[in-house]
Amino acid sequence: MRLLRLSSLLWSIASFHAANHFVHAAEAEDYRIKALPGIADLGNMTQYAGHIEISPEHNANIFFWLLNSQNVKSSNKLVIWLNGGPGCSSMDGMFLENGPYRVNPDMTVDINPGGWQDHANIVFVDQPVGTGFSFANTDSYVKNMTEMAISFNTFLDLFFEVFPERTTNELYIAGESFAGTYIPYIAQHLLQQNKAAGTKKYDLRGLAIGNGWISPLHQYEASYDFALRENLLKGQYKTIASEHLEYCRASLERQELISIGVCEQILSDTIDSTTYMEDDHFYCINQYDIRMTKEPSPQCGITWPHELHDVTKYLTSKSVVQAIHANKQMLGWTECSGAVGRALDYDESQPSYYLLPDILEEVPILLFSGDKDLICNSLGTEYLIGNLTWGGAKGFQGSTAQEWHIGDKIAGYNTTARNLTYVLVKDASHMVPYDKPVEMLDMINRFIGVSDGTVKDTPSWVGPQPNEDKEIPAPSSDPVQSSPETSDGEGEGEVNEDEDDDPWSEYYNW
């Protein structure tokens, strides 16, 4: 806290001296990234980054990093990406998930072929203030989801002033984990602004949420049920967890808060149940990926993915901070800020679950779940959808899961009804774009309507395979050629596995 105050003081001095410069900083060219350490040439990837001040009296500044699409076809799409936490930086998305870059241990940087930069304009935003490179006086951190949505809207309006050509873009908001709470609140607020203005001020076209924290009522039940299903609660831990579940239910009955301490105990019980000692060291399961059963305890996934170490080193180096115009924030980048989460401790906002039906009347939503996540597991997403009434009916009704193929592999299962799509991603963790970059790219391209039926030159499809040789009408079906991908009977539509963990939630248990 003291450090943050100090940094704001330093910044006021700096801004005083640089007053003239900052009048100009409202122009796009001032945000342009000209070079990045670790990469010889930025090529034609036009990118902009820096702070936008959303409230001078609170010294509140939001950091963004915008990459302009390299593809004319998708130049009218703007995708905002948010990581969760609360308090975790979207630089995770940028450098570990759907962004264009990957940092090597020697601080050189490679291009991530699964990044979304070729298919949309994409902007990574550190929010709310206090997250990542964003900052503010600590007494003005957001205290509830309404404040968060209003702040975000202020940022977005100022961002559009800097990049007016983006104002008319088709807007999508995507994110992960606790962003499952942020995103519906932001969407609700933008849609309200549209109604108030009587125009489509924000051309919001879709929301995509991966392993989202959306409905405590259903997802805490799934904490228990999923752990049982995956055989992660054994002996006394099963009893302890079921007692915690009883207290959790009672607490939810009193008030449905976004996060409830006693309910979080179920995850702790599960982790305890998987903890063991070997050669004087304790190990446990990775709460973001149940396939990883030998993680150092007590972190149990918090330091995963291991590339985070290099990303942190990169983002705290002076030359990188300079290059991306992040120097207004003087504390240095940390992946997740505990202070942002603590400011939300007394938030009584209702779970974002209750916002979904109204949003779905206007905007499609994609909920996707990596099936190996524990913390925000797929069973919880399935429960909340099964209990949700939207578009005049409850749950998916008659819609059944369709196989989603990429080449000869089943990538997952897609169920769609009345503007809601649920995709269960096979063999994926809490961070689907980290594990499954190509699958994620195919999924998002479909969702934002830029898919051409291939991803990285491999055909992909949902449901029955489209006729491959439609343009070659004459020599018809050679059985060997016509369906190389499924050897019927393999993994028929059965869905579940799930669980994903949110690395951001490391600090807060979600």
Ligand SMILES: *[C@@H]1O[C@H](CO)[C@@H](O)[C@H](O)[C@H]1NC(C)=O
């Ligand atoms: C940018 O460069 C990439 C790689 O060289 C190329 O595939 C793409 O077509 C280029 N995009 C534009 C808009 O020039």
Ligand SMILES: *[C@@H]1O[C@H](CO)[C@@H](O)[C@H](O)[C@H]1NC(C)=O
């Ligand atoms: C959120 O904070 C605002 C004040 O900024 C307050 O008016 C509102 O009632 C709060 N919402 C909840 C759910 O507590």
Ligand SMILES: *[C@@H]1O[C@H](CO)[C@@H](O)[C@H](O)[C@H]1NC(C)=O
């Ligand atoms: C789905 O969204 C569209 C707008 O994108 C809307 O016109 C339609 O009524 C919605 N469908 C349902 C069932 O709410």
Ligand SMILES: *[C@@H]1O[C@H](CO)[C@@H](O)[C@H](O)[C@H]1NC(C)=O
């Ligand atoms: C509704 O949620 C409960 C957990 O709260 C779950 O047990 C049940 O299976 C869900 N119903 C459907 C239809 O998914």
Ligand SMILES: *[C@@H]1O[C@H](CO)[C@@H](O)[C@H](O)[C@H]1NC(C)=O
């Ligand atoms: C899910 O399936 C529907 C219906 O087949 C399709 O229109 C949509 O593009 C698919 N969405 C994703 C994200 O896979």
